[in-house]
Amino acid sequence: MLTDNFKQNDTPQITRRNFFKILSGVFAGFIAFSLSVPMIETLVGTISNKKSRSYSKVTSLNSIPENEPVEPSFVLTEEDAFIKSTKAQEVWVIKKSNSNVTIFSPICPHLGCRYQWNSDRKLFICPCHHSVFNIDGNVVSGPSPRPLDRLPKKIENNYLYVIWERFKPGIEKKEVI
Amino acid sequence: MHGIWKWINDRIPVAKVLQLGLDEEITGGASYFFTLGSATLFVFILQMVTGIWQLFYYVPTVDHAYDSLNFLRLFVPYGWLIHGLHYWGATAMVILVGLHILRVFIWGAYKKPRELTWLFGVVLLLLTIALSFTGAALPWDERGYWATVVGTSIAGTTPFIGNGLKYLLIGGSKIGQLTLSRLFILHTAIIPSIAVIMIAVHFAAFRKFGSVGPWTEEKRKIKSDFWPEQVSKDMVVAVLLFLLLVTLAAFNPPPFTGPADPLDTTYLPKSEWNFLFLYQALKFFPGSLEKLGTVGIPTLVILIFVSLPFLDRKPKRNPLKRPGMMFGGFVFLVLLFTLTVMGYNSGLNKSQTKLKSTSIKSIKLSPAALRGENVYNTHGCTSCHTISGRGGRLGPNLTNESKKGCTKQWIIVQLTNPRSHNPKSPMPPFSMLDKTQLSNLADYLLSPHPESAPNSYNQNIVNPSLTLNSSENQGGNLQTNSSASTNGGNKQNATGPAADMIGNVAHGTILFQRDCESCHGTNGKGGVPNPGSLSGQVPSLNPINKNLFSENPQTFADNIDRIIQNGSVPQGPNPQLHMEDYGDSHALTQQEIANIEAYILNLNGVNRAEIQITSFSPKEYYIIVAGTFVAVSIIFVFIGYAKKNKL
Numbered sequence: 001m002l003t004d005n006f007k008q009n010d011t012p013q014i015t016r017r018n019f020f021k022i023l024s025g026v027f028a029g030f031i032a033f034s035l036s037v038p039m040i041e042t043l044v045g046t047i048s049n050k051k052s053r054s055y056s057k058v059t060s061l062n063s064i065p066e067n068e069p070v071e072p073s074f075v076l077t078e079e080d081a082f083i084k085s086t087k088a089q090e091v092w093v094i095k096k097s098n099s100n101v102t103i104f105s106p107i108c109p110h111l112g113c114r115y116q117w118n119s120d121r122k123l124f125i126c127p128c129h130h131s132v133f134n135i136d137g138n139v140v141s142g143p144s145p146r147p148l149d150r151l152p153k154k155i156e157n158n159y160l161y162v163i164w165e166r167f168k169p170g171i172e173k174k175e176v177i
Numbered sequence: 178m179h180g181i182w183k184w185i186n187d188r189i190p191v192a193k194v195l196q197l198g199l200d201e202e203i204t205g206g207a208s209y210f211f212t213l214g215s216a217t218l219f220v221f222i223l224q225m226v227t228g229i230w231q232l233f234y235y236v237p238t239v240d241h242a243y244d245s246l247n248f249l250r251l252f253v254p255y256g257w258l259i260h261g262l263h264y265w266g267a268t269a270m271v272i273l274v275g276l277h278i279l280r281v282f283i284w285g286a287y288k289k290p291r292e293l294t295w296l297f298g299v300v301l302l303l304l305t306i307a308l309s310f311t312g313a314a315l316p317w318d319e320r321g322y323w324a325t326v327v328g329t330s331i332a333g334t335t336p337f338i339g340n341g342l343k344y345l346l347i348g349g350s351k352i353g354q355l356t357l358s359r360l361f362i363l364h365t366a367i368i369p370s371i372a373v374i375m376i377a378v379h380f381a382a383f384r385k386f387g388s389v390g391p392w393t394e395e396k397r398k399i400k401s402d403f404w405p406e407q408v409s410k411d412m413v414v415a416v417l418l419f420l421l422l423v424t425l426a427a428f429n430p431p432p433f434t435g436p437a438d439p440l441d442t443t444y445l446p447k448s449e450w451n452f453l454f455l456y457q458a459l460k461f462f463p464g465s466l467e468k469l470g471t472v473g474i475p476t477l478v479i480l481i482f483v484s485l486p487f488l489d490r491k492p493k494r495n496p497l498k499r500p501g502m503m504f505g506g507f508v509f510l511v512l513l514f515t516l517t518v519m520g521y522n523s524g525l526n527k528s529q530t531k532l533k534s535t536s537i538k539s540i541k542l543s544p545a546a547l548r549g550e551n552v553y554n555t556h557g558c559t560s561c562h563t564i565s566g567r568g569g570r571l572g573p574n575l576t577n578e579s580k581k582g583c584t585k586q587w588i589i590v591q592l593t594n595p596r597s598h599n600p601k602s603p604m605p606p607f608s609m610l611d612k613t614q615l616s617n618l619a620d621y622l623l624s625p626h627p628e629s630a631p632n633s634y635n636q637n638i639v640n641p642s643l644t645l646n647s648s649e650n651q652g653g654n655l656q657t658n659s660s661a662s663t664n665g666g667n668k669q670n671a672t673g674p675a676a677d678m679i680g681n682v683a684h685g686t687i688l689f690q691r692d693c694e695s696c697h698g699t700n701g702k703g704g705v706p707n708p709g710s711l712s713g714q715v716p717s718l719n720p721i722n723k724n725l726f727s728e729n730p731q732t733f734a735d736n737i738d739r740i741i742q743n744g745s746v747p748q749g750p751n752p753q754l755h756m757e758d759y760g761d762s763h764a765l766t767q768q769e770i771a772n773i774e775a776y777i778l779n780l781n782g783v784n785r786a787e788i789q790i791t792s793f794s795p796k797e798y799y800i801i802v803a804g805t806f807v808a809v810s811i812i813f814v815f816i817g818y819a820k821k822n823k824l
Contacts, residue, residue, distance in 0.1 A: 019820065020405035023813055027412040030809060031419050034802045035223075038255035039230055041792055045254035075671045081234075082241060082248035084677055157724075 046081075055154060055161035056089075058103075062158065064095045069117045069124070069135065071106065076164050089164055091151060092117070092124075094135060098155075103162050104137055105149040112169040115148075124148065145172045197384065199404035204390030206399040207406035210284075211388050213277040215411040216418055218376065220270045223422070224308075225369065227263040235315070237361035239354045242317035243436045247679045247786070250430075254792045261426025267309055269422060271451045274305050282485075282506055285494030286389035292486040294382040297375055299482045304372045306451070311364035313449055317357060319681065319768075322437030323446030325360065326352055331455075334471040352439070392494040416806065423802055427795035433786045435681035435775075438768035443687050448520065454513050457520035542624050549621025552614050556607065557705035557715070559695035560754060565626045572604060576626045588619040605708035605753060673760045676731075676738035678771035679786050685776030688769050693718075696754055701780050709751035716747070719780040730785045734774045741770050 058074045069092050076089040092104040104124075108115045113128035123140060124133040132140040137148035152163040168175045186192045203211070234249035234256070236242060249256035278298065281287055287295035314325040329352065333343030348355025390397055401407070438444070448456035455474065462470030489502060496503050542550060553559070561572035578588075590597060592615055595604035610618065689701070696715045698704045703717025716722060725740075727733040742760030746752060759765045765773070775785040788794070793801065 015820065017402075017405055019817065020409035024405055024409045024412045026809060026813075027416040030806065031416060034419070034423070034805075035226070038258050038798070039226075041254045042230060042256060042259060043233060045790070045792065046252070077672075082244040082252075082677075086671060 055163055058091065058093065058160045058162050060159050061095065061098055061101070061155065064093055064101075064160075066095050066097065067135075068119070069094045071117075074162070091162060091164075092148075093160065098158075101153065101155065101160060102137070103151045103153045103160075105151055105165070105167065107149070107166065107169065108144065109146045109149055109167065109169055109174075110142070110144040145170065146174060149174055199408065201384065201387055201403040203388055203401050203403055203407055205388075205396050206401040207403075207410050209410055209414065210280060211407060212411050212414040213273060213280050214383070216414045217270065217273040217277055219411075219415040219418065220266050220273060220422075221372070221376070223419070224263060224266045224270065227259050227266065228365065228369075230259045231263060232365065237315065237357050239317055239357055239437070242315065242357065243679075244677060246316050247433070251679070251786065251789050254790055255798075257430060257788055257795055258423070258426055258798065261430050262422050264431040265422045265425040265429075267312055268450075269418065270305055271309055274302055278302065279506075279510075281389075283496050283503075284389050285392070285496070285499065287486040287489075288492060288494065289486070289490065290386055291382070291389070294379060294386070295486050296483065297379040297382060299479070301372065301375050301379060302482070303479070304368055304375065307368050308364060308372070309449070309451055311360045311368065314357065314360045315364060317437045318434045319437055319441070319444050319684065320432075320434040320446070320449075322352075322439070323444060324449060325356065327446055327448070328452075329356070331471045334468050336468065336472065389494070392496075420803060420806060423799060427799040430795075433679045433681055433775075435684050435772045436678045436768040438766055440766050441768065443691070444684065447523075450517065450521070453520035454516035457516040457523065460523075543620060545617045546621040546624045549614075549617035549619070552610065552618045553621055554695070555699050556610070557695060557698075557754075560705070561604070575622055578622045579625050583623070585616070585619045585623060588622055589615045592618065603753060605706050607706070609706070671742070672735050672738040673742040673767055673770065675742070675760065675767040675770035675774060676735050678768065680768075680771035680773065680775030682772075682775045682779045682785070685772035685774070685779075688765075688773050689776050692759075692765065693773065701777065705754075707747060707752055707754045709753050710747040710749035712747070712749075715754060718777050721777065721781050726781060726783075728783065730778055730783050730787050731789075733778055733781070733783050734785060737774055737777055738770065741765075741773065 056074055056076055059072045064070055064072075071090045071092050073088045073090045075086050077084055077086045090106050092106055094102045094104070096102075106114055108126040108128065108131055110126060110129055110131045113126050115124050115126035115131070115133070117123075118125050122135060124135075124137075126132075126142070126144070129143050131142035131144035133144070133148050134140050137150065139147055149165075149167045151165060154161045166177045168177055182192075231246075231249060234245055234253060236245045246260065250260050251257075281295065281298070310324075310328055314321045325347075329343050329347050332346055333339045335342055344350065346356070346359065347353075348359050435444075455470075458474055459467065459470040462468075489499075491499075493499065553564075559567065563574045564576050583591075587598075591604075592607045592610065594606050594608075595602040596606075607615075689697075693701070696705055696707075697718050698715070701718030701721075703714060703719070705715045706713060707715045720726070721737070725733070725736040727736065738760075740756060742758065744756045744758035744761070746755040757764065760767065760770055778785045
């Protein structure tokens with residue numbers, strides 16, 4: 001097949017030769033297949049493997065006063081393949097009782113400024129465009145299109161955990177970035 | 178089909194190239210003896226493919242090389258296979274090149290007109306060794322790092338150019354990032370490129386004169402074609418090699434030797450198996466003669482290889498008629514094997530694990546005192562007391578207790594009821610010791626001890642938690658980092674880099690014995706008293722607290738890493754012992770912590786280096802591949818048998 005002089009061989013020789021040809025081809029194919037499937041999988045398998053966002057430990061419930069918003073900071077870990085980076089992150093925590101805890105993202109849903117708690121007026125006030133929210137996060141006045149963004153949380157062994165998320169500012173819908 | 182083939186060949190000479198590669202008459206017929214060259218080529222191609230694939234994940238930086246490789250091995254589907262094939266392929270390559278050379282030597286195939294084929298082969302041998310050396314460094318684990326330290330030092334002993342060569346190789350005066358970058362480029366770009374060119378030349382030269390064939394005229398009359406007779410034999414060997422490598426990758430994966438730690442003094446490097454002969458040979462060249470070993474031996478070997486076709490120019494190839502040559506080759510092999518086996522068995526590793534006990538035994542102890550020493554080492558005494566420069570500093574140094582004139586009875590009372598001698602003594606009563614233990618311990622304490630243990634390490638590093646001064650202690654409150662237990666802050670929650678490093682269990686064992694055992698007990702079994710704490714004892718790590726345990730190695734490592742990094746104070750009114758912040762205080766390096774964590778996980782039956790994500794587990798993949806191979810082989814054997822009987 002490959003070169004012309006191969007055709008000159010007599011018939012029994014050809015069957016013997018064909019046997020060797022098939023053997024070579026099948027074994028080569030076997031190695032190629034056994035190797036190429038894992039190699040493709042190596043590249044494809046990791047793409048969908050984006051880790052779901054996990055809970056970060058914020059603080060112990062005992063350290064939070066009742067009905068008074070506090071802004072504890074915790075360590076947020078971001079994982080990107082084998083590179084892990086950590087940064088300190090703050091959230092607003094309002095504890096009404098040990099079972100009723102709310103966590104707000106500290107980012108104003110209007111245009112992304114950092115709002116503050118005004119303890120005299122008992123209101124959250126954003127210094128940028130004066131969006132004002134009450135202790136439940138509802139808009140009292142100002143340009144904010146939606147209430148303060150609540151973050152998913154859980155309580156375990158008297159510790160508060162949060163899933164850190166960012167939301168698109170400036171729109172009515174709460175949309176994760 | 179034929180039309181397309183012709184169309185292509187009218188434009189590029191595919192058929193001619195194939196003809197050059199495949200169309201050759203084999204003198205003496207196809208033979209399995211002649212498969213070694215093609216087997217080497219097969220493994221080389223496998224190395225190229227798996228090597229390139231590893232580059233999708235591996236990064237050549239000192240801070241991420243180890244993590245990135247382990248990410249590939251544990252978190253990427255079939256990453257274990259890609260890396261395992263490359264690792265074992267490297268070993269196979271060295272062996273195959275060796276066997277190939279041996280075959281050529283026995284057949285006398287280096288003789289005229291094949292001298293240049295031989296010389297290019299010698300160059301390929303050297304390139305293989307260079308690939309093996311540069312590749313070993315890339316994981317930047319303990320083994321690779323220390324192999325690089327030793328290897329580049331050997332290069333540095335070359336006369337005249339040694340210092341320059343070493344400087345060039347490691348990119349400065351100190352091994353670090355630039356070294357890794359250079360070895361990486363050498364391993365992945367420069368050496369393979371040269372090797373590909375050399376293989377092409379080696380192959381072209383081989384094609385010009387063909388296989389050397391048998392030495393007897395009678396056998397030379399048999400002829401067969403390279404394609405497909407010889408190629409099918411080559412493929413059989415290739416497929417068997419492939420299966421062997423898959424088996425090794427699946428059932429004997431490369432070890433996790435722990436992240437490279439330049440500050441580590443407990444790791445004693447030993448050469449890779451293929452350099453063991455040199456490692457062992459160097460031991461015979463003391464002091465000023467060392468260069469004879471480091472440079473002399475390799476140079477001599479290379480010279481012999483290079484000059485072989487020019488020294489041995491007689492045309493006869495039958496090994497029986499070349500007894501001198503055969504004897505020389507035999508002696509060379511015996512030397513190589515003997516040195517390798519000696520190197521393999523040499524006792525470095527054994528003495529290493531005994532570091533702890535040998536360091537104190539330079540003065541002979543009575544049998545009772547020896548038993549007492551065991552009690553001393555396993556019941557928490559070392560946490561507070563120092564003997565021969567080892568131990569804590571909370572309590573008095575006991576090295577010279579024998580010279581203080583205390584009676585054995587006084588010591589036993591001090592052990593069981595310390596406050597009877599000094600009402601303010603912070604020492605906990607060791608009432609759980611039985612009479613024999615107390616007597617042995619007293620014997621040990623009253624034995625003479627050397628001022629400092631040979632090979633002792635820096636005490637400040639060993640056990641920083643115990644360097645508290647006594648005034649703090651008498652205040653009755655040791656909770657120097659009490660925030661750890663009640664913590665509202667964030668620092669105490671953080672894991673350190675060690676939590677993400679895959680440590681080495683054996684190395685972790687040594688470190689644990691050195692730094693942790695005095696409080697957590699032998700093998701982490703606990704039982705060491707901690708008066709003033711709620712539980713009264715230092716927590717056992719074997720088994721570990723249920724809240725810390727996890728089947729998932731990463732979660733488990735994270736949980737204990739927080740404590741090792743940041744320390745913790747046990748609950749209770751006045752705990753005498755507490756866990757110091759080994760990571761934050763830099764008392765242990767992150768690499769050491771990673772090794773200790775691997776050990777603690779291992780104590781609890783969790784493998785730190787467990788493969789996390791895989792479509793098929795190594796075992797399943799192996800069964801599929803090996804099963805398919807067996808099925809295909811049976812079909813071939815059957816067809817072959819049927820044909821033979823018919824013809």
